[in-house]
Amino acid sequence: MKFSDELKAIGACESAIEWVGHCTLAEAWADCPRGDWMIWLAMRMAGKPGWASPQDVVEVLCDIAEQMAHIPSEKRLFAALKTVLRWCIGDADILDVREAYTAASNSIASNKSASAIGAPVATINIVASVISVIYGDADAAAHSAADAVSAATATADDADAAAAAAAVFIRRRLTIGAMIND
Numbered sequence: 001m002k003f004s005d006e007l008k009a010i011g012a013c014e015s016a017i018e019w020v021g022h023c024t025l026a027e028a029w030a031d032c033p034r035g036d037w038m039i040w041l042a043m044r045m046a047g048k049p050g051w052a053s054p055q056d057v058v059e060v061l062c063d064i065a066e067q068m069a070h071i072p073s074e075k076r077l078f079a080a081l082k083t084v085l086r087w088c089i090g091d092a093d094i095l096d097v098r099e100a101y102t103a104a105s106n107s108i109a110s111n112k113s114a115s116a117i118g119a120p121v122a123t124i125n126i127v128a129s130v131i132s133v134i135y136g137d138a139d140a141a142a143h144s145a146a147d148a149v150s151a152a153t154a155t156a157d158d159a160d161a162a163a164a165a166a167a168v169f170i171r172r173r174l175t176i177g178a179m180i181n182d
Contacts, residue, residue, distance in 0.1 A: 003028060010044055011139060013037075029176050035064070035153065035166025036146040042174050043129065044142035050177025054133040054141070055088040058126065060173045061148050064166055065122040068152040076107040077123045084130050094134050101127045118155030122148045 001009075004020045016037045020028045032038050039061065046054040062081050083100035086092035092100075104127055108120040125148035132141035149166050156162035 007041075012040070016040075025176060029171065032167055032171075033160075033164050035163050035170050036149040038167055038170045038174075039064075039149045040142045040146035042170065042176070043133075043145040044138055045177060046133070046138070046141075048177055050175065052174045054130075056174065057145065058084055058130055058133070059088050060170060061126045061129065061145055063173075064149055064169060065119065065126060065152050067169075068118075068122075068156065068162055068166060074107055074119075076103040077120060080104040080107075080123050080127050084126055087130055094131070097127060097130050097134065101131060118151050118153075121151035125151060 003023060003025045004017050007017050007020060016034070019032075019034075019037075023031070029038070039057065042052055042060075043054065043057045045051040046057050052060075062085055065081065080100040080103055083092050083096050087097055101124065104120065104124045108124060125144045129141045129144035129148065132138075132144055149163075149170075153159055153162035153166050
């Protein structure tokens with residue numbers, strides 16, 4: 001089965017499937033210009049043989065949010081990311097993560113500044129991705145992860161360059177497995 005067919009089978013977006021064309025997984029991973037597509041695939045496949053764990057993917061998401069969205073000193077957003085990182089090492093549970101989600105949501109609701117959109121939206125999507133992982137919903141986790149990368153890179157002066165930088169960062173930090181159905 002071609003990689004593009006496998007992407008279609010697991011629910012990848014049409015744009016990503018078209019971009020992949022006849023590439024193999026390794027070729028697509030090496031050349032992909034979109035961090036959101038890469039993190040979607042990494043989270044969708046997280047925990048399968050050869051792929052990064054969900055915790056590893058979440059740690060990369062947090063790093064992208066901190067570096068690209070410049071998570072502000074707003075304590076609720078910072079605390080939410082720290083809670084997610086504690087979950088990654090087993091020091092936080094679903095109740096802690098749900099509380100972090102509520103705090104990050106309240107931060108978004110109370111901050112009307114348009115310039116602060118990237119960081120809060122990236123943070124809330126990272127936390128939502130973790131909640132989805134905990135509840136075993138790989139598809140929802142993957143979509144939230146991709147939305148987090150999109151939010152983190154969208155507010156950059158050059159969003160396309162930021163998306164490409166996220167792709168390079170993801171490529172360096174996450175491993176990929178064999179073909180999806182191998």
